[in-house]
Amino acid sequence: NDIGTLEDLAAMGYRVLALEFPVHVLSSLDPDLRNAEFIKLFVQHLDLYRPGLVILSADQSNTATLEYILRYSKSSPLIKGYINIDSAKTQYTDMERVLGQSVQANVLFLCGGKDTDCLSTSNDWDRYMPSSRVHSFSNSYREFYNEDPVVFNTILKRFIEFVNRAKDSDTATS
Numbered sequence: 001n002d003i004g005t006l007e008d009l010a011a012m013g014y015r016v017l018a019l020e021f022p023v024h025v026l027s028s029l030d031p032d033l034r035n036a037e038f039i040k041l042f043v044q045h046l047d048l049y050r051p052g053l054v055i056l057s058a059d060q061s062n063t064a065t066l067e068y069i070l071r072y073s074k075s076s077p078l079i080k081g082y083i084n085i086d087s088a089k090t091q092y093t094d095m096e097r098v099l100g101q102s103v104q105a106n107v108l109f110l111c112g113g114k115d116t117d118c119l120s121t122s123n124d125w126d127r128y129m130p131s132s133r134v135h136s137f138s139n140s141y142r143e144f145y146n147e148d149p150v151v152f153n154t155i156l157k158r159f160i161e162f163v164n165r166a167k168d169s170d171t172a173t174s
Helices: 005-011 035-045 059-072 094-101 116-128 149-173
Strands: 053-058 079-085 106-112 132-137
Touching (some): 005 149, 059 079, 059 094, 079 149, 106 116
Parallel strands (some): 053 079, 079 106, 106 132
């Protein structure tokens, strides 16, 4: 469903790209290429690090994007933010928890307030990531973004503005 998120962010002056993971059967890419590695190559190829990168991810892509953040956030400090919508990775290892402690990006987990699985795993990740927070949409289960797109888009915009203020203050102090 089109709720205007990409258009709203583009209207604020942000460069907005939507990434669709390749279907390996139909792709000329190496079939063993992990989605997190695909994201890294995509970001490098388009040189998206330059202004500070905020990744917004939903549903099935969350596992790949969270793996990307865990693997590359520390070595790529220009990743400034990560927004995980609707389902944090539920299975994680002790090593991933340790990696979570080194994530330097600001992280926002968004869940429906009635989605106890999403809330539970998001709160678990929140405990291991130093600059993270969880926001729940109290009367919703999944697809809360469709129930009140104005509120949803406002929360995204405020988080991205917060990340950019933090990025600007980092630049001023370095």
